[in-house]
Amino acid sequence: MATSYGELGKALLAQYAVLLPAFAALDPAGPTDCVGWTVADLETHVAVTARSLARIAGQATGGTADGGGVAQWAAKVPELSEQADATARSERLALADHVEPVRGALQQPPGLVVEQVTGRHTLRDAVAFRLIEAVVHGLDAGIQPDRAALKAVVKELAAALAERHPGKSVEVRIPPYTAVQCLAGPRHTRGTPPNVVETDGISFVRLAAGRERWADLVADGRVRASGERSDLSGLLPLLS
Numbered sequence: 001m002a003t004s005y006g007e008l009g010k011a012l013l014a015q016y017a018v019l020l021p022a023f024a025a026l027d028p029a030g031p032t033d034c035v036g037w038t039v040a041d042l043e044t045h046v047a048v049t050a051r052s053l054a055r056i057a058g059q060a061t062g063g064t065a066d067g068g069g070v071a072q073w074a075a076k077v078p079e080l081s082e083q084a085d086a087t088a089r090s091e092r093l094a095l096a097d098h099v100e101p102v103r104g105a106l107q108q109p110p111g112l113v114v115e116q117v118t119g120r121h122t123l124r125d126a127v128a129f130r131l132i133e134a135v136v137h138g139l140d141a142g143i144q145p146d147r148a149a150l151k152a153v154v155k156e157l158a159a160a161l162a163e164r165h166p167g168k169s170v171e172v173r174i175p176p177y178t179a180v181q182c183l184a185g186p187r188h189t190r191g192t193p194p195n196v197v198e199t200d201g202i203s204f205v206r207l208a209a210g211r212e213r214w215a216d217l218v219a220d221g222r223v224r225a226s227g228e229r230s231d232l233s234g235l236l237p238l239l240s
Contacts, residue, residue, distance in 0.1 A: 005123075005124045009106040012127055012131045013099070013106075014148055015135060019043075020096055023141070028043075032137075032141050034137065037085075041089060046134055047093035052116065053102055053130050054101035056115060062113060069121070070125060071163040076118045078240055108123055110124035110127075111124070131152060150205070153205055161180065168185075170197060170230055174201055195228070210239060
């Protein structure tokens, strides 16, 4: 079941509440798992995405969304990396200055159509994008995410994986959050699926974001894959 708009909004604010004191306690010049970005760069980027959410919610375009949701957004993230790099270094923003406007934006209806560089989206999906980035970049700085935020992000990214690579031949399990099936091929109908991948939530998010390598996670046991079609190294990452 998809995460509701209300749950996404609460999770986003809860994740911001985790990030605020954590960013403040870290060395702004410290390195992170986002290659080439410092802690200050990460905070600026998260603040920019928060600021833009408030802006686009106040400038709704009407009409219809493109319909791609998280899968569409994720496919366009890599081509925007240079722009994100430039923005993260062009100014210094504090996340604390942009949380309250987000609260206001979340009062708008989820079906509101908003426009950003990745296309026309519902406000519900635009909130999901910000939540994914807030969790991923928090992990980049070694910040453990809010539990509800992690759950929502795992479900959004797993659904995007299944949408991008539809099928029923492989079951991907991320307990206790969700399980999805993907990849075209022989369909599983009963009993234990012939191809199963299982991992924990944080490992899945970092894998989807390109922060971990499939082979490394398999080698150290954080990904358990069985079946001749269970190697998903060609399908991941989703965001880079």
